[in-house]
Amino acid sequence: MELYRGNIVYAESAEKLAEYRRAWLAVEAGRVKGIYPVLPEEYEGLPVTDFGDDVIIPAFSDLHVHAPQYPQRGLAMDTLLEDWLNRYTFPLEERYADPAFAKAVYDRFVDDLLAHGTMHAVIFGTIHVPATDYLIGRLEEKGMHALVGKVNMDINSPAGLCEDTAKSLEETEEFLARHRNNKTARPILTPRFAPTCSWELLCGLGKLAAKYETGVQTHLVESLWEAAEAVKMYPECGCDTGIYEQAGLLGHGPLLGAHFIYPQDEDIRILKKYDGFAVQCPDATINVIAGIMSSAALADAGIRLGYGSDIAGGHNLGIFGEAARSVQLSKIKTLYEPENNRPISFARAFHTATKEGGSVFGKVGSLEPGYQFDALVIGGVTDPFMELTPVQQVERFCYFGETKDIHARYLAGRKIGD
Numbered sequence: 012m013e014l015y016r017g018n019i020v021y022a023e024s025a026e027k028l029a030e031y032r033r034a035w036l037a038v039e040a041g042r043v044k045g046i047y048p049v050l051p052e053e054y055e056g057l058p059v060t061d062f063g064d065d066v067i068i069p070a071f072s073d074l075h076v077h078a079p080q081y082p083q084r085g086l087a088m089d090t091l092l093e094d095w096l097n098r099y100t101f102p103l104e105e106r107y108a109d110p111a112f113a114k115a116v117y118d119r120f121v122d123d124l125l126a127h128g129t130m131h132a133v134i135f136g137t138i139h140v141p142a143t144d145y146l147i148g149r150l151e152e153k154g155m156h157a158l159v160g161k162v163n164m165d166i167n168s169p170a171g172l173c174e175d176t177a178k179s180l181e182e183t184e185e186f187l188a189r190h191r192n193n194k195t196a197r198p199i200l201t202p203r204f205a206p207t208c209s210w211e212l213l214c215g216l217g218k219l220a221a222k223y224e225t226g227v228q229t230h231l232v233e234s235l236w237e238a239a240e241a242v243k244m245y246p247e248c249g250c251d252t253g254i255y256e257q258a259g260l261l262g263h264g265p266l267l268g269a270h271f272i273y274p275q276d277e278d279i280r281i282l283k284k285y286d287g288f289a290v291q292c293p294d295a296t297i298n299v300i301a302g303i304m305s306s307a308a309l310a311d312a313g314i315r316l317g318y319g320s321d322i323a324g325g326h327n328l329g330i331f332g333e334a335a336r337s338v339q340l341s342k343i344k345t346l347y348e349p350e351n352n353r354p355i356s357f358a359r360a361f362h363t364a365t366k367e368g369g370s371v372f373g374k375v376g377s378l379e380p381g382y383q384f385d386a387l388v389i390g391g392v393t394d395p396f397m398e399l400t401p402v403q404q405v406e407r408f409c410y411f412g413e414t415k416d417i418h419a420r421y422l423a424g425r426k427i428g429d
């Protein structure tokens with residue numbers, strides 16, 4: 012058993028953050044055993060790692076990120092989605108036909124995820140199998156909880172990324188079979204988005220979803236252009252989310268709909284029916300998508316929420332910053348559309364970034380007993396002029412913290428990064 016001491020913060024619910032000052036936290040076999048404001052007698056005399064006034068918090072979950080776009084972050088941010096994809100993003104993704112390039116980027120990407128305190132992630136690869144095999148293998152090797160997809164796209168795509176439908180399905184099945192028994196990094200179906208997927212491809216993926224009991228990630232009603240395009244291509248499905256339901260892709264595992272900014276009532280009904288996540292990517296929606304999710308209204312409707320960095324639509328890998336931006340965006344949304352929106356609290360944002368996002372993967376994202384001890388120790392955010400509560404330290408970290416303010420990282424109870 013290991014004992015730690017410090018300030019402690021985690022989300023009990025979207026309404027309530029638990030907060031302890033200078034308490035003890037016990038970890039056994041990689042999981043939290045308990046938090047104790049007073050050291051229990053039986054633990055007296057045991058060695059304690061004392062973090063002083065630093066705060067122990069759960070690690071973050073990134074529910075939408077494109078690993079291959081890592082080299083592109085902060086570039087071409089003055090374009091909108093369609094141009095950004097065609098002129099910049101697709102040409103970069105073509106380079107992942109080269110396994111050496113993929114290995115170099117993916118090694119760095121995984122290290123940087125951990126550096127930013129993200130220990131769980133739902134990740135897009137590219138269409139390329141060797142590259143995506145490497146990525147999922149690397150995450151598994153690190154023991155990180157992840158869902159990783161080989162991307163499928165067979166229409167309206169540049170020649171270098173446009174797959175043959177039968178081959179795409181065949182390679183995807185092999186990818187699922189090869190990695191389905193992984194311990195922590197597992198495969199997920201990844202049709203890119205409606206505009207680049209044929210009906211034959213979607214229905215083929217639907218069959219694989221049922222056969223391998225696999226979930227699906229995609230972009231859902233992400234921009235005005237995409238939402239209109241999806242309904243134009245598949246009018247009989249009624250709405251963007253309906254396309255995936257009709258193709259048989261839903262109900263076989265986790266469902267992650269990135270962005271979910273322009274849903275019709277039907278999109279919301281279907282997402283809820285399958286207990287799917289609406290994944291908000293605040294930076295990406297400011298940079299290339301141009302829209303703001305109605306996060307409070309979706310939460311009221313019973314939809315599960317998560318955050319995504321959406322690298323490289325987003326330019327920051329840190330989910331803590333996305334939580335802060337989500338609070339900011341909820342206020343702007345309320346200003347312009349007061350009827351259906353309201354500002355969200357920091358408690359809700361932190362809950363979304365940790366416990367709710369983590370629930371995709373099992374018992375990660377909290378420090379309640381039984382949760383895997385995937386945790387960060389944050390410091391450097393105290394104030395020389397004001398005493399901050401532990402929750403205030405965490406809020407400040409989300410607004411302007413940096414990787415250097417994460418003083419220690421624990422994954423499944425093991426210290427990493429030293």
Ligand code: GUN
Nearest residue numbers: 077203204230295321324
């Ligand atoms: N829609 C389709 N592909 C992408 C992508 O790579 N990034 C984002 N943000 N949206 C997309």
Ligand code: FE
Nearest residue numbers: 077269321324
């Ligand atoms: Fe994306």
